[in-house]
Amino acid sequence: MSQMTADSVASPSGATEFIAVRGVTKLFRQRGRTVEALHDIDLSIRRGEFLSLLGPSGCGKSTLLRVIGGLHTADRGSVTVGGSSADTARAGKQFGFVPQAPALVPWKTLAQNVRFLTTLHRGAEVHQVMNNADIRELLSTVGLAGFEKAYPHELSGGMQQRASLVRAFALGAPILLMDEPFAALDEITRADMRYLLLDLWERSNTTVIFVTHSVTEAAILSDRVMVMAAGPGRIAAERIIDLARPRHAEMEDEPEFHAAVRQLRTDLREHHGR
Numbered sequence: 407m408s409q410m411t412a413d414s415v416a417s418p419s420g421a422t423e424f425i426a427v428r429g430v431t432k433l434f435r436q437r438g439r440t441v442e443a444l445h446d447i448d449l450s451i452r453r454g455e456f457l458s459l460l461g462p463s464g465c466g467k468s469t470l471l472r473v474i475g476g477l478h479t480a481d482r483g484s485v486t487v488g489g490s491s492a493d494t495a496r497a498g499k500q501f502g503f504v505p506q507a508p509a510l511v512p513w514k515t516l517a518q519n520v521r522f523l524t525t526l527h528r529g530a531e532v533h534q535v536m537n538n539a540d541i542r543e544l545l546s547t548v549g550l551a552g553f554e555k556a557y558p559h560e561l562s563g564g565m566q567q568r569a570s571l572v573r574a575f576a577l578g579a580p581i582l583l584m585d586e587p588f589a590a591l592d593e594i595t596r597a598d599m600r601y602l603l604l605d606l607w608e609r610s611n612t613t614v615i616f617v618t619h620s621v622t623e624a625a626i627l628s629d630r631v632m633v634m635a636a637g638p639g640r641i642a643a644e645r646i647i648d649l650a651r652p653r654h655a656e657m658e659d660e661p662e663f664h665a666a667v668r669q670l671r672t673d674l675r676e677h678h679g680r
C-alpha cells in the first residue's frame with residue numbers, strides 16, 4: 407500500500423482524469439444553523455476506476471455522491487465529467503444510481519425490470535431492448551436463471567439486490583454511483599455480492615464510485631479508498647489498494663489484505679471526532 411496523504415489527490419499513476427472534483431464545498435441550512443456537509447473537496451477519478459468513499463455517518467459521503475451525480479449543486483467549486491459539467495453529464499445519461507434498497511419496479515417481472523430500463527434509453531445511442539434470450543443469459547450470470555417471470559416481492563432481499571445490480575450494469579451508463587448498496591443484506595449475502603459486483607465491473611468499462619461504512623468491503627473492492635471525516639465533511643486520507651485483480655474471496659486471508667484493512671481502520675480512528 408502506498409502512503410499517500412490527503413494532500414496528494416492526483417489520479418493514480420498520473421492516468422488521465424475522467425471526473426474532476428475541484429474545491430467543492432456544500433452547505434446545508436438546518437433549523438437556522440449552517441452545516442458544512444462538504445469542505446473544499448478535491449478529487450480526480452480516472453475512467454474505469456473503482457473508487458470507494460469510506461467514513462462514519464454524517465461525513466458527507468452521500469452528499470459528495472449526489473454532487474458528483476449532478477443531483478446537488480455545490481456552493482463553491484466544480485465537478486466536471488469528461489470536461490462537461492455534472493449537470494450536462496446527468497442529462498446525457500452518464501450516471502447510473504444504485505441505492506441502498508433494491509431498485510426494481512414492483513409490478514414488473516424480473517425480465518420486464520431488466521428490459522424496462524433499456525427501453526427507457528432506447529433513444530440514447532447504443533442501447534437496445536434486450537430479447538428474451540439475452541435477458542435469460544444476463545439473469546443466469548447472477549444465479550437468477552428461471553426467475554424471469556418472478557415478481558420482486560417473490561424474491562429474497564439478496565436476489566432482488568442481485569437483479570438490481572445487474573440491471574444497473576445492463577443500463578450501460580459509464581459511471582455507477584452506489585450508495586451503500588449492500589447495507590440491508592445479511593453478512594453472508596453481502597460477501598457474495600462483493601464478488602458479483604467485481605465480476606460485473608470487470609466485464610464492463612464502468613467507473614464505480616462506491617459509498618460504504620465497511621472497511622473490509624472498501625479494501626476488497628477498491629482501486630482506491632478516500633477516507634472521509636465529519637465536521638466539516640472532508641477527505642482525511644487517500645489509500646491506494648494495491649491488491650491483484652481479479653480479486654477473490656481467498657485474498658481476504660492474505661497479509662496484504664489485512665494490512666490494507668488495518669491502515670483504513672487507523673485512518674478512520676485518527677480522524678474521528680475532530
Ligand SMILES: Nc1ncnc2c1ncn2[C@@H]1O[C@H](COP(=O)(O)OP(=O)(O)OP(=O)(O)O)[C@@H](O)[C@H]1O
Binds near residue numbers: 434441463
Ligand atoms: N438535504 C439535506 N438537508 C439538510 N442537511 C443535510 C441534507 N443532506 C445531508 N445533510 C447533512 O449533511 C451532512 C452529511 O450528510 P450525508 O448524508 O452526506 O452523510 P453520509 O456520510 O452519507 O452519512 P450516512 O453514512 O449516515 O449515510 C449531515 O450533517 C447531514 O445532516
Ligand SMILES: [Mg+2]
Binds near residue numbers: 467468469585
Ligand atoms: Mg449516506
